[in-house]
Amino acid sequence: MVFMLRFGLRYRIRNAAELRSRYRALVRESDGPVLICANHLTMIDSALVAWALGGSWWWVFNYRRMPWNLPEYNNFASHWFNRALAWIAKCLPIVRGGKRSEVSGVLKCIQHLLSKGETALIFAEGGRSRTGRIQLDSIADGVGRIISSVPGCQALCVYLRGDRQESWSTIPARGDSFYVDFELFEPNSEHSGLRRSRDFAVQVVEHLARMEERYFSQSGVTA
Amino acid sequence: MTKDEILERVIEIVRLYAKDDDAMEAISLETNILQDLKVNSARLVDVILAFEDEFDIEVEDEDADAVDTVGDAVELILAKVG
Numbered sequence: 249m250v251f252m253l254r255f256g257l258r259y260r261i262r263n264a265a266e267l268r269s270r271y272r273a274l275v276r277e278s279d280g281p282v283l284i285c286a287n288h289l290t291m292i293d294s295a296l297v298a299w300a301l302g303g304s305w306w307w308v309f310n311y312r313r314m315p316w317n318l319p320e321y322n323n324f325a326s327h328w329f330n331r332a333l334a335w336i337a338k339c340l341p342i343v344r345g346g347k348r349s350e351v352s353g354v355l356k357c358i359q360h361l362l363s364k365g366e367t368a369l370i371f372a373e374g375g376r377s378r379t380g381r382i383q384l385d386s387i388a389d390g391v392g393r394i395i396s397s398v399p400g401c402q403a404l405c406v407y408l409r410g411d412r413q414e415s416w417s418t419i420p421a422r423g424d425s426f427y428v429d430f431e432l433f434e435p436n437s438e439h440s441g442l443r444r445s446r447d448f449a450v451q452v453v454e455h456l457a458r459m460e461e462r463y464f465s466q467s468g469v470t471a
Numbered sequence: 472m473t474k475d476e477i478l479e480r481v482i483e484i485v486r487l488y489a490k491d492d493d494a495m496e497a498i499s500l501e502t503n504i505l506q507d508l509k510v511n512s513a514r515l516v517d518v519i520l521a522f523e524d525e526f527d528i529e530v531e532d533e534d535a536d537a538v539d540t541v542g543d544a545v546e547l548i549l550a551k552v553g
């Protein structure tokens with residue numbers, strides 16, 4: 249996969265060494281469950297995030313640290329072969345927008361895995377942003393639900409964007425160079441029940457929105 | 472509070488989020504909120520939070536999993552308001 253990203257599609261992660269060093273330090277020092285919450289613009293964002301944070305060889309020797317993903321079932325798991333590949337790549341297919349009771353089963357798997365020290369990656373907006381920017385009015389229910397149900401769960405917000413990525417797409421432009429940044433924080437809420445989960449999800453998306461603002465202010469692109 | 476009173480208020484709340492006007496006109500206890508009224512799953516959470524405010528109840532994530540139809544919502548609220 250990394251070979252394809254790096255040499256086939258000629259992608260480049262800016263400051264990759266520094267990012268990976270920071271991520272490895274975070275992993276070493278973290279003493280609680282971590283849910284990676286990323287923005288979402290292309291269908292290969294989860295692979296790009298994993299590549300940016302860990303490189304390739306590091307994941308080989310730290311397979312347990314590789315995050316579980318929740319790809320859309322219809323994109324990745326409609327055939328048994330793809331399902332097998334998805335399992336090896338630590339994917340738990342989920343039907344986005346599906347019945348809550350069906351989605352709930354997958355989220356419970358992720359909750360269990362996090363409580364056992366595994367890591368998972370979820371897109372806080374639920375799907376690829378149709379505006380190309382963090383959508384504060386499109387908040388995935390699952391993010392807050394997972395954080396709410398796993399004691400001490402922290403959110404590692406990851407903002408990823410290709411220099412030539414103006415809006416959403418299937419994959420980034422060939423040869424694109426990626427800005428990646430991440431910040432760890434522990435959401436807090438005075439609410440309980442469903443409102444607590446929603447509160448957590450909103451905090452994560454708002455955090456990503458602040459990271460996006462910083463990206464655009466640094467890059468000099470006007471919003 | 473009677474089941475009919477709850478149903479009436481549930482319909483008024485759901486109306487704010489429904490995207491299918493025809494299905495809204497024919498709404499019944501069997502109407503599926505996601506599929507028939509085209510409310511997306513994220514908005515379903517907003518609907519249930521609106522129920523919390525309207526009926527002064529608290530809904531857990533697991534309770535919300537059981538809400539597929541208008542009738543499910545009415546039963547959930549009925550159980551919560553006692």
